[in-house]
Amino acid sequence: MKNILLFGAGKSATFLIDYLLTNAPRQKWHITVADNDLMLIKSKIGKSYYATAAAIDVKEQAVRQQLIQETDLVISLLPPALHIIIAKDCLHFSKNLLTASYIDPEIRKLQKDIQKAGLLFMYEMGLDPGIDHMSAMKLIHSIEKKGGQIYAFKSYCGGLISPESNDNPWQYKISWNARNIVLAGTSGAIYKEKGKVKEVEYQQLFDQSKTVQVPGLGKLAFYPNRDSLNYVDVYNLGNIPTFMRATLRYPDFCEGWNALVKLGLTDDSKKHPTDNVTYFKWASQNIKVDKQLTNEENVAHFLGVSSKSKLVRQLKYLGILNGELINLGEQSNAVILQHVLEDRLKMEPADKDMIVMLHEIEFERRNMATRLHSYMIVQGEDNLRTAMAKTVGLPLGIMAKLLLSGNLQLTGLHIPVMPEVYNPVLRELEEFDIRFEESFE
Template sequence: MKNILLFGAGKSATSLIDYLLTNAPRQKWHLTVADHDLALIKSKIGKSYYATASDLDIKDQDARQQLIRDTDLVISLLPPPLHIFVAKDCIQYKKNLLTASYIDPEVKKLEKEINDAGILFLYEMGLDPGIDHMSAMKLIHSIEKKGGQIFSFKSYCGGLISPDHADNPWQYKVSWNARNIVLAGSSGAVYKEKGKVKEVAYDQLFDHSKTILIPGIGKLAYYPNRDSLTYMEAYELQDLATFMRATLRFPDFCEGWNALVKLGLTDDVKQFETNELTYNNWASQHVDVKDNATEENIAQFLGVSSKSKVIRQLKFLGLFNTEIINLGRQTNAGILQYLVENKLKMEPADKDMVVMVHELEFERRNMATRMHSYMIVQGEDNVHTAMAKTVGLPLGIMAKLLLQEKISLTGLHIPILPEIYNPVLKELEEFDISFEESFE
């Protein structure tokens, strides 16, 4: 019997665990789920004969290494800064590692050791990054195989609340890690447009939001995502005039988040004591007032009307409350994360939605063509979400392919190779995760 070890039982793990346990009897494998929250693990694995719960402090080296030593394959859904603990142990014990997180500089330094160990580290194997890479590369390779020359590539993705459940002024609810939501875009963005490299600072990122029309949904706002240019080489599109990866949100969200950035409430550097600090005083720390700031004070600081949608959004989060925060030492981002998790949480019957769009412009036989490729996935409830489905299933399918020895790839990779994306995308279609294409 093969053994699979999964680190992390959070929001994105639900569909992955379901997939692995559904396949376990036929594939003859056993799943161990390790997390600091034993009750959370048990809620995900139930009473399955093919699963074991492991109450683990990830920094407990002895316990962590024993789990890794005794398994055949490791999957990590830990917060990104914690992957490195698992990665180094996987090298030591020569275990393949799958994760949905971005390749970070620390693991990049381990590339030679990964190669020397003859193992596979497959990063960015979730939704975005993950399905975006696989579906984009399938399109790119198909166009190039037919003799087409690509000159513009734009890719958009967003985890959103379904329009029927967007019942708050933010038009947003949390379907994945709230900390990632709070810190999204904090390093600014870089992309290429019409031959020019564009750099957008964080404090301007949401000012620059534009819109794209999604069939059946309407207009969604987008803002550039991280450093798009790093993927031009990976996609072998170094000479493109336009290359951008972007995040999708409902327009109201971008407008409200821009206000939070201007108020300085997303900073994650400076810590301070919150046990005697009110939400109102916290929210107005950069506003020139002697006492508690009013809605009018903050509206004036932001340059909006006190009756505007933005002020309603801030009020919905509780920024004008005079109650004590009482969260100990925190950063602004830490406090905001707490509010987002509690004020923008999904209710049991809420459904989320994942939207992905690729927009390619290319020329073939002297004919210019614009292609749109759309994917829209709907969640079932606040546990079986579209986000969990699209993050977890690619990992599960890849785990199966590896354990069946259908893929013999080694080294540090992201899923841009046909031997990865063809079988994974094909099986994803069985779960209604597929793309529709249109041409202009």
């Protein structure tokens, strides 16, 4: 019997837990799910003979280390800042680790020790990052194998609301970690276009009308991700003129989010008292308010739009132009905004989300220029069995099976860019209707 320890039972864990429990009898697995919310764990594992609930505070070292010591494989779906304590314990007790989060500087410091210990720490094994790496590398390797010379690579991914559930002026509902949504893009973006390195400050990131065409969906807006250039060498595309990774949204979302950025409502740097403070007073903290004007007119004037505009309708929909009191104690703008979004943009039980991923690769082969489009669209089932949970969780589950079955001889700190990982994972994902369609121009 092999023991798997999963930290985190939140939004992204649903399909992963289902996958592990479905495979448990045949693979002879036992799964322990650790989270601080016992009822949440039980709602995910049911009464399965192959699962144990562990209600713990992950920061309690003795309890956490006891669980890690007793397992064969650790999977972490905790908030990114907590991965490092799990990673250090895994290194100490010689346990392999899988997570969907980015490799960060802290884990990089342990790289030599992980390799020396003969362990595998597979990071970025979810959707984005994860499926994006695997699908992109499969395409890149295939093109290169046939003698193609790649000169432009663009990759886009977005967690969106499915068209039938798209019923608010933001064209968006929350299907994953709301704090990550609020803070997305705060570090700005760096990418490469036609030989030039482009740097975009956060304040300008959403102030763009750039769109891309997705079959069956039409035009979607995009904004560049963080530092795309981190992956140029990883993808072995160091010399190409154009390289960008980006996030997809419906166009209305980007326009509305740009307004929130201009208003300063995504700032997480300092706390403000909110008791007996109205939402409008909070939302207008950077505006010189004219008491002769309505709240809508004041905000519209600041943003340079009509008080009847779509932007003002979006802000009204969030309830931040009214006189209701916030009463959340001392909080940062980002935390207050997160509270607002979780209330106003939450998924209802029957709502369906949607994942869209698109790769555009331009290459030359036999003196012929070719553009390859490869795209994936995945729809969720409801507000619990989401496309987001499916595409984040299943790669981790498949990777766990690959590792525990002894079919993968790989050690060190990695992300999934090698054929021995991406081929079996992508193949099995197709069994769950997670597949790419390709076209050439």
